[in-house]
Structure formats: structure tokens, C-alpha cells
Amino acid sequence: MKSPIKVVVTGAAGRIANSILPRICHGDGFGFDQPIDLVLLDIAPALKVLNGVIMELQDCSFPLLRGIEASADPMVAFKDADFALMLASCPYQPGMMRLDFxxxxxxxxxxxxxxxxxVAKKTIKVLVVGNPANTNCLVLAAHAPSIPRKNFCALTRLDHNRAISQLCFQAKCTPADISGSICIFGNHSSTMVTFTEDGTIKGKPVADVVGKEFLVSQFEPRIQERGYAIISEKGSPSVFSAASAAIDCIHDWMVGTDRVVSMAVASSGKYGIPEGVFYSFPCVCKGGEWEIVDLKVDPTRNPELNTKLQKSYEELVSEAKMAGIY
Structure with a gap:
């Protein structure tokens, strides 16, 4: 067993937290040999609910859960934290102006x-889930200048998982049949770019299996609008799928993966995206660090794809300006 790490979860009284906390304590995120001291952060009126959450987690008798507490004070919660999972954000309301949001x-x-x-450790890792995730991550990093930007990430793994799933439905296969680099570029929004040209299904190019027409007219729009479609059907945003994607991202980031996954990380000039925003790229992870990979097929060499990449970047710059960062 390793020494315990301190993990802070914000918005801990919310619905996504309800799905994700048991999996964190079970070891699905940080590994089955990693003990955890858990801190639940939420607003003061939610503390009574958090006490009930603590009681339930205690009743599960998770071997990896060494300590657990609740707080409404960020200065207390983040003290000496090793990892922060940022679930809390102001939800978008119908009729709300984008600037206000x-x-x-x-x-x-x-x-x-x-x-x-x-107050956090300078080595803290931070995953932002609350939307608009990319720009929230940018704001967070801008106000924590003593923490390396490479230690921040926004969640686009949900979009990545959705892409894999939709290909499986179309090809009538399982995720294990998909190889290579299926990934998401850009913002977690309707401007995100799906990329399948480096991927294969049962050894064949993706386009040969599912058809180019499907990829252009159905696949990408379906991934871009999936969140809205779920809200339309169930009347509320994604919950357990978002929780599952966050666990996947934590696991691959902290435990490691040789497989290409999508992570919204600090841009560095790769794929023609200037420094300054948090942009989803294809990444591999090892030892708690991520690295943007060079795909075999360079999307910037395709004028249509490159235009989409730039459009998503421009949207992120616009959001950053509205948030007062640029």
C-alpha cells in the first residue's frame, strides 16, 4: 500500500458526486493500492447533506478510504491537497446570456x-468537470499561478467515450475492436472536432467500416449535440456518464495508459493551436503526466479539418475574453 493522498471533490453534494464518490473510494480512479483521505467541499447550506454522504461512505467500509471530512471553506478544503476534482459550477439556465454564464x-x-x-501542494493535479469546463479550467489556472499549468486538465473524456460508443453502435462491435487514435480536438462544446482518420475497427480504417457519409453527416454532429439530446430526453444533464468519464480520465492520468485518450490540457503550439487556452488533444499518460501525441495522420494538413480546429480555438479565446482572462 502507498501513503494516502488527499483528494478534494467540489460540488460534493451534487448528483455527479453521488455517482463518482463510491468509485473513487473503491479505487477505480487512483488505483487499488492507493489509500485516500477524502475532503468534500460544497456551499454551507449543503453541509447537512454532506454529513449524510459521509455516513453512507463510511457504511460502505471501503478499505482505501482512510479519512473523510466536509467543508464549506476552500482554504480549509484545499490545504495540502494532492488532487482536486472540480464538479461544482454554475449551471446554464434557459435564457441566460453567455456572458452572464x-x-x-x-x-x-x-x-x-x-x-x-x-494552500494546496504545488504538485496538486486538478481535473475540471463543471461546465464550461475548458474555460473554467483556464480561469482556475490563471488564479493559481504557482501551480504548473500541466497539472490542470478539463474533461473531454466524456466526448471521447461518446465517440467510441457511437462507432460501436454503427459498426456493431465492442470498444475492444477499436484501435488506433480516435480522439476529440478543441472545446467541450458544439465546436469540438471528432477525429477518426488514425483509427481502425477490427483492423480496417474507420471510414471503410462505417462509411464516410455517416462520419460527416451523423457521427460528428451527434457527438457535438449529445449533451443537449440527453437533457431533452431526461430533463437534466448527464450524470453517471460524466462521472464514469471523470473516473476514466483520473485513472489514465494518474495510473497511466498507452492508449490515446482525449484530454483538454494547456495548449503549447501543437496542431497549430497557440499557447493560452485549454484545448482537447490526443494524449498518452505515464507516471501522473500527460503528453500530447503526434498522430500518424496530421489533421492540420486537411484544410477542412484545420478550419474546424481553428474555429474551436477561436471560440475558446472568445470565452476567455468574456471571462476576463484575455
């Missing part, structure tokens, strides 16, 4: 970034 979230992530900068 970004401004409200800026306030949340500015406060938490300041706290992380002040």
Missing part, C-alpha cells in the same frame, strides 16, 4: 483558484 462561473473558479494557489 461565464461571469458567474468565473467567480466560482477564481475563488477556488486563489485557495489552491495559497
Amino acid at each position: 461565464l461571469t458567474r462561473n468565473k467567480a466560482i473558479f477564481k475563488e477556488q483558484g486563489i485557495a489552491i494557489n495559497a
